[in-house]
Amino acid sequence: MSTITKVALAGASGNLGPAILEQLLNAGFQVTVLTREGSTHTFPSSVKVAPVDYNSVASLTEALRGQDAVISTLASAAIHVQLGLVEAAGKAGVKRFLPSEFGSNTVNDKCSKLPCFKYKVVVQDALKKEVETSGMSYTLLCNGPFFDWGMMVGFVMNVKGKSIDLYDGGNRMFSTTTLATIGKAVVGILRHPEETKNRAVYVQDTATTLRQLLEKGKKAAGPDGWTENIVSLDEVVAAGWEELKKEVPNPASFALNFVKASIWGEGYGCHFEKLDNELLGIKEMSEEEVQGVVNRYVSSN
Incomplete structure (x- = not known):
């Protein structure tokens, strides 16, 4: 070509x-x-x-x-x-x-x-x-998911508000x-x-878990006062399907539920097994660089 x-x-x-x-x-x-x-x-x-x-x-x-x-x-x-x-x-x-x-x-x-x-x-x-x-x-x-954007808007973790949703316990790796x-x-x-x-x-900057990010959040914003919500993805997905059954379903509601499942659910493939980082000239972040992204949003949410 x-x-x-x-x-x-x-x-x-x-x-x-x-x-x-x-x-x-x-x-x-x-x-x-x-x-x-x-x-x-x-x-x-x-x-x-x-x-x-x-x-x-x-x-x-x-x-x-x-x-x-x-x-x-x-x-x-x-x-x-x-x-x-x-x-x-x-x-x-x-x-x-x-x-x-x-x-x-x-x-x-x-x-x-x-x-x-x-x-x-x-x-x-x-x-x-x-x-x-x-x-x-x-x-x-x-x-x-967009790592920095997801931190900024609280989709991945709300550092400033010291809260995080730990889907199915938060131990699944995701890119x-x-x-x-x-x-x-x-x-x-x-x-x-x-x-x-x-x-x-x-491609990925990093592969991590929500619990690993939570530990970085505690380093950034302090360990006390955190709200850790254990959320069942089966219930999240079920709620998405229930919304779809409505005569006029709210896309913002059901779509977000399914997107969460696609990232943090079992078997959806969001922990990439084979990367193209090297081909594309992308170097993965160090643990310190990942921490730096988390630190950035202590006062920015």
């Missing part, structure tokens, strides 16, 4: 998009950011901005002409929009597509069956069809990665197109 130099980024203003944009620019890629028509978001002067109608394949195709790769970091609520983006990328002659994965191991059979990942799997199937029809290739990047490292992994994928072609790629 020829060198990738021109990259289109969809979802550049979300939680992950800015970190990927920064790393792409640092690495010297020519970046075009796709924005919804009427968007008021601003980007660095070196970035080309292309307003698009995400509901129009024609609009997306025109914006993607001449691009070597497309990276989608569209939010979960807009995952289905990627189907038009995939079709447009194929029509425009794009070489590589990275869909909005960036999380749990949706290639894992048990994980892929969770309803919160329905559209991710649909997009994966669409990409596989494009391999056959247009010759476009794809890469799925699996990195576990986790910071936003900046995910951006660096994307750069690594684009620089190694053949080695990362048409497969899932796995």
